Amino acid sequence: MTTLSNDLKLEMYRRMVRIREFELTAMDVFKRGLIKGTVHPYIGEEASGVGVCMALRSDDLIAGTHRSHGHNIAKGADPARMMAEIFGKEAGYCRGRGGSMHITAFETGSLGALAVVGSGLPIAVGAALGFLMQGKDSVAVPFTGDGGTSTGNFHEALNMAAIWKLPVVFVVENNKYAVSTYYRDAVSIEDLSARAAGYGIPGVRVDGFDVLKVYAAAGEAVERARSGGGPTLLVTECYRIEGHYAGEPEVYRDRAEVNEQRQYDPIRRFAAVLTQDGTATAEQLEAIHQEIQAEMSAAVEFAQNAPMPDPSTALDYIYA
Amino acid sequence: MTNLTRDAVSLGAKAPVMPPDLIVQIPAGVPAKEMTMAEAIREALAEEMERDPRVFLLGEDIGKHGGAFGVTRTLFDRFGAERVRNTPISENTIIGAATGAALVGMRPVAEIMFVDFSGLAMDQIANQAAKLRLMTGGQAKVPWVLRMPQGGGAGKSTAAQHSQSLEVWYAHIPGLKVALPSTPYDAKGLMKTAIRDDNPVIFLEHKLLYSFRGLVPEQDYSLPFGKCDIKRLGSDVTIIASGYMVWHAMLAARTLEQEGISVEVVDVRTVSPLDEETIGASVRKTGRALVVAEACRSYGPTGEWAMVVMEQAFDYLKAPIRRLAGRFSPVPFADSLENGMWPDTEDVIAAARDLMQY
Numbered sequence: 136m137t138t139l140s141n142d143l144k145l146e147m148y149r150r151m152v153r154i155r156e157f158e159l160t161a162m163d164v165f166k167r168g169l170i171k172g173t174v175h176p177y178i179g180e181e182a183s184g185v186g187v188c189m190a191l192r193s194d195d196l197i198a199g200t201h202r203s204h205g206h207n208i209a210k211g212a213d214p215a216r217m218m219a220e221i222f223g224k225e226a227g228y229c230r231g232r233g234g235s236m237h238i239t240a241f242e243t244g245s246l247g248a249l250a251v252v253g254s255g256l257p258i259a260v261g262a263a264l265g266f267l268m269q270g271k272d273s274v275a276v277p278f279t280g281d282g283g284t285s286t287g288n289f290h291e292a293l294n295m296a297a298i299w300k301l302p303v304v305f306v307v308e309n310n311k312y313a314v315s316t317y318y319r320d321a322v323s324i325e326d327l328s329a330r331a332a333g334y335g336i337p338g339v340r341v342d343g344f345d346v347l348k349v350y351a352a353a354g355e356a357v358e359r360a361r362s363g364g365g366p367t368l369l370v371t372e373c374y375r376i377e378g379h380y381a382g383e384p385e386v387y388r389d390r391a392e393v394n395e396q397r398q399y400d401p402i403r404r405f406a407a408v409l410t411q412d413g414t415a416t417a418e419q420l421e422a423i424h425q426e427i428q429a430e431m432s433a434a435v436e437f438a439q440n441a442p443m444p445d446p447s448t449a450l451d452y453i454y455a
Numbered sequence: 456m457t458n459l460t461r462d463a464v465s466l467g468a469k470a471p472v473m474p475p476d477l478i479v480q481i482p483a484g485v486p487a488k489e490m491t492m493a494e495a496i497r498e499a500l501a502e503e504m505e506r507d508p509r510v511f512l513l514g515e516d517i518g519k520h521g522g523a524f525g526v527t528r529t530l531f532d533r534f535g536a537e538r539v540r541n542t543p544i545s546e547n548t549i550i551g552a553a554t555g556a557a558l559v560g561m562r563p564v565a566e567i568m569f570v571d572f573s574g575l576a577m578d579q580i581a582n583q584a585a586k587l588r589l590m591t592g593g594q595a596k597v598p599w600v601l602r603m604p605q606g607g608g609a610g611k612s613t614a615a616q617h618s619q620s621l622e623v624w625y626a627h628i629p630g631l632k633v634a635l636p637s638t639p640y641d642a643k644g645l646m647k648t649a650i651r652d653d654n655p656v657i658f659l660e661h662k663l664l665y666s667f668r669g670l671v672p673e674q675d676y677s678l679p680f681g682k683c684d685i686k687r688l689g690s691d692v693t694i695i696a697s698g699y700m701v702w703h704a705m706l707a708a709r710t711l712e713q714e715g716i717s718v719e720v721v722d723v724r725t726v727s728p729l730d731e732e733t734i735g736a737s738v739r740k741t742g743r744a745l746v747v748a749e750a751c752r753s754y755g756p757t758g759e760w761a762m763v764v765m766e767q768a769f770d771y772l773k774a775p776i777r778r779l780a781g782r783f784s785p786v787p788f789a790d791s792l793e794n795g796m797w798p799d800t801e802d803v804i805a806a807a808r809d810l811m812q813y
């Protein structure tokens with residue numbers, strides 16, 4: 136871990152801040168009525184997405200969820216085109232056809248952002264099968280939440296990937312809630328990575344607030360997958376600081392619980408590491424925050440000024 | 456049930472029989488081989504696998520065993536376990552995996568043992584594969600084929616969970632295409648097009664038709680999607696049908712011809728996209744329309760086809776549109792109850808005669 140270059144660590148930091156600022160901006164424009172639909176904030180989970188995605192190559196493909204702004208940014212997507220997408224603009228990654236829940240940037244290595252819980256896992260299994268048949272050494276990395284581990288998708292996909300030793304890293308981001316349901320009310324075990332045993336694959340549990348730990352664990356799993364060692368179940372323990380979606384009333388948990396979790400803020404924690412190990416000064420980190428805030432203002436301006444899709448194109452992109 | 460024994464090919468103890476020369480699609484002189492529909496589908500799969508290394512098969516028991524109906528038999532020995540890939544009983548992930556493989560450039564052909572089980576895969580079919588292209592603004596394409604046996608009938612007695620005709624489940628979903636061939640020739644030609652198509656294609660194979668024999672050209676050919684096939688030209692009544700019902704329509708037409716009633720049979724061999732033009736043109740010519748499907752009556756394909764007739768040919772209608780369709784019931788086991796579940800040749804004859812009263 137100590138061998139990571141300063142540039143890499145600073146890029147991790149930058150992407151974590153970019154996710155945070157993107158989410159704060161998205162929630163803001165949502166509250167102001169500038170965008171429709173819904174926004175599922177990834178705040179509190181930045182270290183998970185960044186740690187995993189920065190352990191990937193651009194030809195490794197992720198499969199996202201309804202909560203994938205963070206995964207996209209972590210994989211290198213442009214926040215302006217993402218913002219345009221949540222504004223429903225033609226300049227968005229999905230030409231305004233997808234919206235917040237489906238932001239997909241093929242150019243940065245994505246299979247899609249799928250909002251039916253767990254549905255990305257089987258798709259990643261197939262992508263990994265394709266890689267294998269094509270003689271490529273790419274890896275497929277589907278994300279899901281603690282809630283997703285109770286779906287049939289999860290069971291079927293882990294089993295199929297295991298029997299065929301496919302290059303998949305299944306990432307479960309245990310942010311503790313599926314909408315209102317605490318994860319222990321939905322599964323009978325405390326450690327979700329224990330489920331891997333049932334498929335005969337490694338299960339790894341990692342502190343999802345610590346980007347360096349996630350990066351190391353993901354890197355190991357990715358290397359195993361790439362070198363023919365088969366799939367891994369990687370569980371990142373984090374916390375969903377915001378509501379399930381922007382404006383969600385959160386009647387199922389105490390503010391005290393949320394405030395306690397705020398202490399583990401992955402960005403603040405990483406900032407402390409970076410200043411202590413001499414990677415950057417507090418001023419340099421502050422400059423990153425400023426730079427990214429300016430990026431977000433520019434993204435909103437770009438999105439607001441971009442044209443809507445032309446109604447005459449309503450029947451485009453249904454069939455290839 | 457009509458008992459058809461004249462000029463008949465036997466298809467097993469209780470199976471129905473149809474005169475083999477009822478549908479002739481290959482002009483004399485064209486080099487052709489006679490084969491069953493199952494063999495025709497297998498030949499299409501094998502030829503496409505030879506032609507394109509991206510094509511592979513996946514499904515339950517499709518390896519050595521050859522699938523529940525033997526369609527993929529011999530392909531495992533020929534192409535190996537990689538490309539004829541046996542899966543666990545995981546319908547949703549079979550289709551999800553097909554989608555993922557298609558997204559990275561493969562051209563999978565998946566099999567679900569019976570269409571009745573496809574509900575387990577419905578999310579991957581209807582929410583993922585069908586929608587990915589639009590949701591990603593055209594970035595994704597999902598070129599897969601999903602083969603599913605469907606249909607029941609005529610004493611096969613496979614009861615409620617192995618006998619349904621579910622083409623409308625899929626024809627209702629934008630982003631999917633749906634084929635339902637009635638002959639070996641159509642099955643092979645449509646399968647080739649399905650595999651070469653860049654969209655997810657639902658390929659429904661009527662179980663009773665697997666053993667039907669017909670001529671298939673020796674030369675490579677493919678058949679277009681979105682085109683009905685006129686199986687027989689006529690001037691008094693248009694029968695619009697698909698799958699196994701095409702055979703009832705053709706047999707009925709033979710009898711009706713002897714009574715001086717000239718029947719045109721329009722085979723909707725791709726249920727989606729639906730060729731409204733051909734249906735419209737035929738009914739504008741005959742002025743009478745009879746829609747026939749094995750699928751349940753309520754909200755079934757017949758309702759859709761009848762509406763197309765209204766939109767395309769209302770001014771030309773000499774009689775109300777008649778429909779024949781499956782009884783709105785789960786399929787019961789006992790012969791006495793299963794009989795009468797679906798329209799048969801006699802029903803078609805009677806309905807056509809009625810139409811001629813106007």
Ligand SMILES: Cc1ncc(C[n+]2csc(CCOP(=O)(O)OP(=O)(O)O)c2C)c(N)n1
Pocket residue numbers: 201202250251252279280281282283284310312313314375379
């Ligand atoms: C199959 C399915 N059921 C229900 C929903 C509604 N829903 C959307 S998000 C969600 C919770 C998902 O929880 P989890 O997998 O833990 O992810 P998180 O939202 O916590 O990131 C639910 C139930 C859905 N989208 N898909």
